[in-house]
Amino acid sequence: MKYGFIARHRSVWPTRTMCRVLAVSHSGFYEWMNRAPSQRSQDDARLTRLIRESFELSDRTYGSPRVWHDLRALGESCGMNRVIRLMHLAKLQARHKRRRLPGDTGSRLENHIAPNHLQRDFEASGPNQKWVADFTYIWTAEGWLYAAAVMDLYSRRIVGWSMSDTMQAKMVSDALLMALWRRGKPSSLMHHSDQGSQYTSDDFQQLLTAQGITCSMSRRGECWDNAAMESFFSSMKTERLSRKVYRTREEARSDVFDYIERFYNPVRKHSKLDFLSPVDFEQGLMG
Structure with a gap:
């Protein structure tokens, strides 16, 4: 430790002076240096x-606990205190700044804004009566x-989904088309979303009309009008996305697919379904 102190401060004080003050041999110091x-x-x-790679990939937001988990995921067995020490020596300090979310810059067509027919009634007596939709951002x-x-x-089942590098209307149309392909053409279906430009676009509204689907939209600024979807995205981020650092979009795509199709729909127990998974709940109905 004394030799290390001397090495770090050689540009500040004379080496022989520091050796004398710290009661160490200057010849021993030079031997240690070589x-x-x-x-x-x-x-x-x-x-x-x-550590530096993990820190930079997190946009310089990770502190030692998340960096430590990154190292463990890579197969490293170092302790938390060692990560803290090395981050301190490398002057890597997390900045607690919220990343700015991308804004919806698309134009909202006022003539396509629908009333809130759902009225926060998130219960349905059977499948394919009420579908809710939204999208989220993944860094x-x-x-x-x-x-x-x-x-x-x-059943709280995710019946359709889509992912895109851009915030375009095609993304939400593709999610709805997947749901229709999976579930057939429902006879009396309500589709509820927010008033985003994707859902008020001509293409999306024409798709709803062609399928005979009733359009419902949340009131502007009322996130609770679509609380069921907000809850799903919150669970996905808490249980999966926030635990990882995605180096590529393809890596994130694979993980979202895995969360929905391998875990959430067939396995995850839902408190609203007497702790059955969405798939098990629907199969109980069919049985």
Whole structure:
């Protein structure tokens, strides 16, 4: 430790003076300086490179706990205190700044804004009566990925979804088309969303009309009007997305697909369904 202090401050005070004050041999110090780096020092240098990579990929927002989890995911077995020490030495300090979400710059066609027919009634007596829809943003090292989803309120099952690099109307249309392909053409269906430019676009409104679907929209600024979808996206982010650093959009796409199709729909127990998964709840109905 004394030799390390002297090495770090040689540009500030004379080496021999520091050796005398700290009661160490200056010849011993020079011998220590010429030694090859220890295995511990080499490991610290390698870990610091990995720590810096994790820190930069998080947009400089990760503190030591999340960096430590990143290292563990890479198979490293270092302790939390070591990560704290190396981050301090490398002057890597997380900035607690909320990343600005992309805004919806598309034009909203006022003549396509529908009344709120749903009226926060999130219960349905059978499948394919009420579908709710929305989309969310997922940060990756390559930029934003947008994920749209359609939920059947009867079973809380995600019946359609789509992902895109851009915030376009085609994304929400593709999610609805997947839902229609999976569920057939429902006879009396309400589709509820917010008033975003994607849902008020000509293309999307024409799709609803062609399928005989009643359009319902939340009131402007009232997120609780679509609380079921808000809850789904919140769960997906808490249980999966916030735990990871996505280096590519494709990596994020794969994880969203896995969360919906492998976990949420067939496995995840839902409190609104007497702790059955959406798939099990629907199969109980069919049985």
